[in-house]
Amino acid sequence: MHTVIGLEIHVQLRTRTKLFCSCNADYFAAPPNTLTCPVCLGMPGALPVLNERAVELALRVALALGAKVQETSRFDRKNYFYPDLPKGYQITQREFPLALGGELSFRMDGERRSVRIHEMHLEEDAGKLIHTDEGALVDMNRCGVPLVEIVTEPDIRSPKEAREFLRALRTLLRHLGVSNADMEKGELRCDANISVSADGELGTKTEIKNLNSFRAVERALAAEEKRQRELLGRGGPVEQVTFGWDEHTGTLVLQRSKEEAHDYRYFPEPDLVPLVVTPDWLARVREEMPELPWEREERFMREYGLSRKDATILIEEPARADYFEEVARACGSPREAASWVLSEILRYWRDEEPPIGAEALGRLITAVKSGKISRTNAKEALEEAISSGQDPLEIVEERGLSLLSDEGELRRLAEEVVAENPKAVEDFRAGKKGAIGFLVGQAMRKSGGRADAKKLSQILLELLGSS
Ligand SMILES: [Zn+2]
Missing domain, CATH: 1.10.10.410 (Arc Repressor Mutant, subunit A)
Known part of the structure; x- marks a missing residue:
């Protein structure tokens, strides 16, 4: 038996305004229904205007994945009714998506893996339903927030590989500065399809919707893989169904069968002209591309003499990689900087900000290198500095932790x-x-x-x- 998995990933693009109107797109902490206008609420006569910045961020992703950007793409209407979709349709790109092809390579258990991309397109997000004891409430703030949807080829062979692919994608998106891609905040969401079959045969796909943590992706796929294997083992057919995933109970929840499949009645969006990405525009986006994570990893190994393992951990988060480089500059010893960041700092790093400034850590490392303080006492001073916010060298001074060499x-x-x-x-x-x-x-x-x-x-x- 072998397993075939494909993913559809929605990424919220970090733009100031929404995809088709000038409403603030930073809805996360905003009071419900305060970031809306006639366009994103779908009032009659309101006309959408495409956000150029959103297109540029999506183009960055396409270029980083080596996808072929289509010079002309087009928007379509996907019609369906749901309370969080006031327009009654979602603007997406179906027939002529923004980019085709590409791939993402990553390492799993020391081995290089590669997953091809089928296509990627721009679309708008829907609102949000908030379920309470007294009924469901609707918040339209998220309506029209820009998304890029990335659809992979069915190249993934295990639930764990699906998780590792997503982690690598998140690292890339963060380095590109296009999204925070925080799954807990819904900035990165994943639908997965999976089929298990005897070798040489084509299996029936089932789908799992709205997976919103790396753990959920791996667990839900593992549960469905097991279910299909058992079904096939008993000789029974696998039916084409869609599941949700309940993270608390760790179970698949049946959402709909094939008979209930939607017909979205797609048709070209009449209120938007086709999107034309000229070679000049694409060249400009290419020039503004930041250093890609795999390029940075190679540079860390080459320039600083770090091992692959250390470089890989450091580049996982761009903020971490930036911090390491600042500490390395401050103390003049990249290897020492890497060792301190990896063995000491990461344990304390919870928020977006590092637990201690790069300069202060750099000075402490320099003091150890020059023999002014033992490594053990430096670690003690560091721990205290992190909890109190005081400079570690001041702590060394006050508590008489400096090296006794008289x-x-x-x-x-x-x-x-x-x-x-x-x-x-x-x-x-x-x-x-x-x-x-x-x-x-x-x-x-x-x-x-x-x-x-x-x-x-x-x-x-x-x-x-x-x-
Ligand atoms: Zn709006």
Whole structure:
């Protein structure tokens, strides 16, 4: 048996205004029904005007995926009734979409995978229903927010691969600056179709709608894959149906069967002229393209000598990659910067902003490099700086965490430890060289972790007469 999966992904484009009117598109925290006008509410006689910026952001995605941008594309009406769609139709592109083809490559379990893109097009979002105990409420703020829909070829072979593809797509969209692509906020949404069949046969597709987390995509597809396998195992046919997914119970919810399939009565949108993307316009968009994530990954390896693994984690989020580069500049040591960001900073990074400024971290790393503070104490100061917001070097100063490397003080410590631990001294002299570690540890503890371990063990060896 083999599994075939295709995805349809809706991405909200980060424009200031909506796709066909000048209403504010930043609806997320706005009070319901405050960002509307006759155009996005579909009042009679209101005419749509295409948002040029939305087209440019969609073109960026097309170019990054290597798709073929169609010089002329067209808008169509998709007719259906739903309470969150006041016009009674959605403006989309069906017959002549914005771009055809392309592919996205990514790595899964160290292996390179590639998923081809069938087509991508522009369309407007619908409003939102809010279900309450007293009934459903409707919020039209999202009506007309620009979306780009990306349809893949059925190239995906497992639920996990579907999730990894989406993660790679999100990374790309964020680097391109076209969308935050936050699935929890509905800025990236996914419908999936899947068919399981015996090798060499064509399976029947089923569809799962409105998956809105990476986890949901993988779990829902795994559940449906299992269901189809069991059906086929019993000899029963798979029927062409559409499911929703209940994340809380982890179950598929039947939405409609084939008989209930919609007929959307598509026809060309009469209020909009065809969209013409001239070669000049496309060239301008190409010039403004930011560095792509895979280009950045290669550059991090080449320029900073990072491993593939480290570079991959750093470029996952553009904010993370930017932060790493700032820290690297501030401390002059990219590898140290990568190590601190990956092993210390990421644990604390929750919001969009990094937990500590790049300059402050850079100065702390420099202090460790130049031997002013031990790595252990630097980590302690960093942890405190992150929770208090104070500069880590100020904390080092105030709490006396700087490295103790004064010859005289170290010698005094060493002498004390030798006097207090005759057994360990005896062991060492009797040939148990490991006893030196115990003595260093004791002196270290006396110094509150501040002693320069290297100098300390030299002095101890000297006192014990073996250097
Ligand atoms: Zn409007």
